[in-house]
Amino acid sequence: MITILSTGSRGDTQPYIALGLALEKAGQHVRLAAFENYADFVQGYGLEFYPIKGDISVVAASMNGREAMQADNPLKVFLSFNKLKSLIADIQKDFFNACAGADCVVYHPGAAIGYFAAQHFNIPAILAPPFPMTPTGDFPALIFYDMPRLGRGSNFLSHKIFEQIMWSANSSVIKQFWKKEFGEAPANFSNPFKKQNTRKQPAIISCSRHVFPRPQDWPEHVHLPGYWFLDDAADWEPSKELQDFLQKGEAPIYIGFGSVGDPAQAVQTTDLVIDALKRCSQRGVLATGWSGMSKLERIPDDIFILESAPHSWLFPRMAAVVHHGGAGTTAAGLRAGVPGIIIPSGNDQFAWGRRVYELGVGSKPIPRxxxxxxNLSAAIQFALTQEIKDAATALGLKIRSENGTEVAAQIIIECLG
Known part of the structure; x- marks a missing residue:
């Protein structure tokens, strides 16, 4: 059995479900640990589910959660991660217990206890981040990515700093749990991320080499196989109203801010978005998400408001996608081959916004x-120029040609051997 430890929102969980399905298709049994409110989501794909206490939407709505999601520089990221320690202390036991009986542990960097649980049970540990985090001189760590560039040495150092920030958010709560359970800290207790570069302890990144080319200075056992995309649930169907809207006019612009919208500004944001679409004569599909936008009493005929829809179904039907720049949403937009306009609020969103612009497949990002x-209407008009549309189409073809989940699953299976 292979245990996968996931943390974060629905979008953060999706790639690990995709990986789990690829592993099961290859003959393995998978147990996926995620927040308990995702039980139906995970089990709907037939995977064994291990509940982690808590509801991530409640955490995100808390003051500390909002500060963490809107941290817009490395210092704020560090401080906000430290504030979240109290929220993740209680779930370490759940993560540890999810690893009992496994032959291997695959873990998100936010669940670093996976490394020590694997060490305790004498099984392989696999780091599986949704972004490149192994140190390299080629580009900075993502939370430093949108800052001035100072050369290869500075790039490499930024990754080491980010590793330490991630470790500082995990280390004390892991030690606290371990001492309570076993009377002492884990053996060889130190930053695990820098150790994930051997055949039995590799790192496998859910990202495409066409988005970030694989650095030459990475160790052999750090892998960049491609994104891990989750196909639509077989029983999902769009509403008749949505299908009718899409069929009665030109492809619309998608606008949604996922889990980072501010409920206090929902009406104001919705009005702004509708005005921007009107200014550039575009139809729109607005996703309210976690209250980032609101259903107004009067909605223009060329605007459709929905709560959510699978990005893999919706995005290819859009003319462009405007979003917050989460790793999963960015990947879905790139895969769909449509231009992107990113409105970052914090953390790695600024990096994805800059990278989309650097790749020539979207407009310059607009900080929230x-x-x-x-500036939103101008960004949409820029993204809809033929040069940007052609580049987005070409990149989408390359990303869709990769088999990231299957390759990642095979690497994991080789670790078991």
């Missing part, structure tokens, strides 16, 4: 604090 009707 600076979002206006004028």
């Amino acid at each position: 604090k600076k979002l206006t009707v004028e």
